[in-house]
Amino acid sequence: MIELPRGWVESSVDEVGEISSGFGFPDRFQGNVTGELPFAKVRDISQAYQRNGGILSGAGNYVSRSDLTALKARTVPAGSVAFAKIGEALKLNRRVLLDVEAVLDNNCMAVTPHQGLVEPKFLYRFLTTLDFAPFSVATTVPSIRKGDVGSIRLPLPPLAEQKRIVAKLDALNAKSTRARTELARIETLVSRYKQAVLSKAFSGELTAAQFAHPDGDRSAGHPAHWKQMQLGEIADIKSGITLGKKRKPDEKLLELPYLRVANVQRGWLNLREIKTIEVTSKEADALFLCEGDVLMNEGGDRDKLGRGWVWDGQIPDCIHQNHVFRVRLASGTVPPRFLSYYANEFGQKHFFDEGKQTTNLASISKSKLSAMTVPVPPFEEAIEIVRRIESAFAKIDRLAKEAKRALELVGRLDEAILAKAFRGELVPQDENDEPAEHLLARIRAEREAAPKGKRKRG
Numbered sequence: 492m493i494e495l496p497r498g499w500v501e502s503s504v505d506e507v508g509e510i511s512s513g514f515g516f517p518d519r520f521q522g523n524v525t526g527e528l529p530f531a532k533v534r535d536i537s538q539a540y541q542r543n544g545g546i547l548s549g550a551g552n553y554v555s556r557s558d559l560t561a562l563k564a565r566t567v568p569a570g571s572v573a574f575a576k577i578g579e580a581l582k583l584n585r586r587v588l589l590d591v592e593a594v595l596d597n598n599c600m601a602v603t604p605h606q607g608l609v610e611p612k613f614l615y616r617f618l619t620t621l622d623f624a625p626f627s628v629a630t631t632v633p634s635i636r637k638g639d640v641g642s643i644r645l646p647l648p649p650l651a652e653q654k655r656i657v658a659k660l661d662a663l664n665a666k667s668t669r670a671r672t673e674l675a676r677i678e679t680l681v682s683r684y685k686q687a688v689l690s691k692a693f694s695g696e697l698t699a700a701q702f703a704h705p706d707g708d709r710s711a712g713h714p715a716h717w718k719q720m721q722l723g724e725i726a727d728i729k730s731g732i733t734l735g736k737k738r739k740p741d742e743k744l745l746e747l748p749y750l751r752v753a754n755v756q757r758g759w760l761n762l763r764e765i766k767t768i769e770v771t772s773k774e775a776d777a778l779f780l781c782e783g784d785v786l787m788n789e790g791g792d793r794d795k796l797g798r799g800w801v802w803d804g805q806i807p808d809c810i811h812q813n814h815v816f817r818v819r820l821a822s823g824t825v826p827p828r829f830l831s832y833y834a835n836e837f838g839q840k841h842f843f844d845e846g847k848q849t850t851n852l853a854s855i856s857k858s859k860l861s862a863m864t865v866p867v868p869p870f871e872e873a874i875e876i877v878r879r880i881e882s883a884f885a886k887i888d889r890l891a892k893e894a895k896r897a898l899e900l901v902g903r904l905d906e907a908i909l910a911k912a913f914r915g916e917l918v919p920q921d922e923n924d925e926p927a928e929h930l931l932a933r934i935r936a937e938r939e940a941a942p943k944g945k946r947k948r949g
Contacts, residue, residue, distance in 0.1 A: 496915035498649045500928040504618075505641030506935075507609045508602040512576065512637060513595030514564035516552070526553025528566060529593045533575045536599065540585040544668070545619070547573060548590040559594070566592050567601045570611035572618050576600040577634040584622055588615040600640065608934050613653040616660055617645050620909050646913050647931065649924035656912050663908055670901050677894040681887050688883045689836045692876050693866055702872045717868045723861030725824040730789065730857060731811035732770055732778055744769040750811045755786045757798040757835050762805055770810065778810035778817075783827045785818040786811065787834065787860065793853035797834055797842035797860070801827040816860060825873045830865065832880055838863055 495501060504510065516530055529535070529550035539547035554562065567573070567589060574586045577598050588611060595601055604614045626643060627635040648656065691697040695714040702714075713719075722728070732749060748765045755761075770778070780786075782804035787797050791814070799815075811817055820827060845859040868876065911917045 493646075493914060495646055496648070496920055497922075498652070498920060498924055498926045499915060500647050500926070500931055502645055502647040502927075502931060503641060504602055504643045504645060505637075506931065507645065507647060508572075508604045508614060510637045510640050511565070511567055511595075511601050511603065513597045513599040513601075514562055516562070516596045520554055520558055520562065521552050523553045524551065527555045528553060528559075529591060530554050530596065531573065531593050531599065532596045533578075533580045533598050536573055536575060536587050537580070537583070537585055539587045545587050545615070546590050547587040547593070550593065554594060562594070564594050566594050567603055568592050571601040571603040572611070572615045573599055573601040574618070574623070576636075578632055581623060581627060581633050581635060584619075586615065586618050588612065600635070600637070602640065605934055607650065608930050609647065610650065610653040610657050612657040612661070613648075614645075616657070616909060617913060620906075620913065646915070647927040648915065649921075649927050650930060651924040652915075652918065652920060655918040659918050660908070660912060664905070667901050667905055671898065674894045674898045674901070677891060681891045684887050685884060686836065688880060689832060692880050693833055693837060695868070697879050698868075698872055698875050701875065702869070713866045714868070717866050719864055720867050721861060722818070722830075722863045722865050725821050725865065725867065726785075726830075727819045727821075728857055728861055729778070729817045729819070731813045731815050731817065732768060732774060733813045734768065738769070742771060745772060745775055747775055748806050748809045750780070750786065750809065750815055752788050752791050752795075752812075752814050755788050755799050755815055757795075758800055758831075760786070760800050760802070760805070765806060765809075768810075768812075775808070775810060780804075780809050780811060780817060781819065783820070785820065785827050785831050785834075787816045787818060788814065789816050789860075790814040790852055790854040793843060793846055793848060794839075796846045796853055796855050797838050797863075799831060799834065801831050814854075816857065818860075823870055825865070825867055825870070826877050828877045828881075829873045832877070833865060834863070 516532070520530075529547075530552045531547060531550040532552070535547065535550040539545065559565065569589050569591050571589045572586055573589055573593075573595060575581050575583070575598060580598070589601070602614065602618070604611050621643065623635055623640075624633070626639045627633045628639070688697070694712060695702075695717065699714070702716075738744065746767050746769050749768050750760075751766065753761065754765070780802045782802065784802040785799060786802055787799040788795055790796070802809075818830070820830060841863045842855055842860075845862070846853045846855045867873075908917065
């Protein structure tokens with residue numbers, strides 16, 4: 492451990508607190524959502540960590556005090572630090588501070604700080620900085636024992652300084668929480684901004700000044716000089732290869748990469764995992780993707796019908812399966828990205844209304860897809876619309892990237908602040924504070940003097 496400031500002392504978790512494990516929770520006691528005492532499981536700890544700033548003030552199950560005898564259980568007081576002690580949940584390092592007296596189930600553990608020696612929030616903050624994995628028992632299912640937790644060393648300042656540290660951390664944490672909240676909102680704002688850009692783009696508003704039309708009629712939802720056509724009128728639409736086709740033994744087959752529904756996302760292509768399939772040369776010739784083809788999903792969850800993006804020829808000799816439509820636009824109609832932007836944003840209602848739902852999956856037929864109405868501006872205007880959409884999107888994506896980076900920096904700042912706190916660098920020392928060594932010596936003496944039956948478990 493690093494050299495400690497004057498008045499501080501090195502101690503261990505079992506010296507500053509009582510460590511207790513949880514208890515079994517039979518099914519017959521479960522199901523009460525209100526009651527005297529929350530019975531906290533690992534799930535409750537995770538929810539408090541994720542949704543309530545690390546404060547556990549309730550649980551999904553409750554028991555009465557009269558149930559404790561039958562359960563052979565004891566409570567842990569408010570101010571205790573609780574955490575998972577076994578399995579994958581242990582590796583998540585989620586610790587919470589109990590705001591209420593509670594019972595813990597047998598997959599959990601708690602440390603209750605000794606009153607007058609350590610501030611509950613100080614102990615809680617310290618334990619949140621630790622990775623429990625090195626202290627756990629290395630078995631198939633990782634677990635941590637009371638002795639493992641108890642042996643953890645910690646720097647212990649004077650009690651008065653602990654209170655100053657906690658107050659400072661609370662103030663700084665409030666600021667970082669506000670920063671996180673505001674930065675997290677940017678993701679929602681990005682989505683709304685993009686929707687607004689697309690609405691202006693496909694109503695003609697985005698390019699109205701450059702491509703003004705004398706009559707200005709927008710009764711169809713777009714300028715009068717735009718056409719409104721069905722997708723099948725401006726594009727050749729083709730389904731892909733069916734998987735699992737029976738083949739003749741003497742057929743000559745080519746092994747080619749193909750795109751699946753999982754590869755075709757809304758506004759991008761996921762090409763990390765590309766599978767291959769054997770096809771005849773005739774099938775391949777009919778299914779080869781060309782640069783500029785618009786890909787749209789034929790099947791999947793209902794809200795994913797029609798989602799897609801433009802193929803830029805990333806993989807040579809690539810084809811597509813039958814759950815992915817290939818839409819090849821006629822020359823001079825609209826640019827591929829114009830169609831894809833439109834379909835991803837405004838085609839969703841058509842796909843939802845016209846799609847067919849089976850027990851597990853939804854699908855849309857080629858004829859229903861062909862009937863989707865598409866606005867068709869003059870080609871030069873359509874090109875300009877795509878340019879402006881992508882220019883606006885690039886700006887907002889840069890902002891989103893900066894916000895994400897700032898969010899990461901806030902996390903690092905929190906870590907740095909905690910590190911300073913436990914080195915004694917966050918708040919000034921006061922020579923009038925009673926040294927922690929004196930407090931610790933007094934607690935040790937009290938524990939030694941206590942009758943064996945009344946000694947606290949350590």
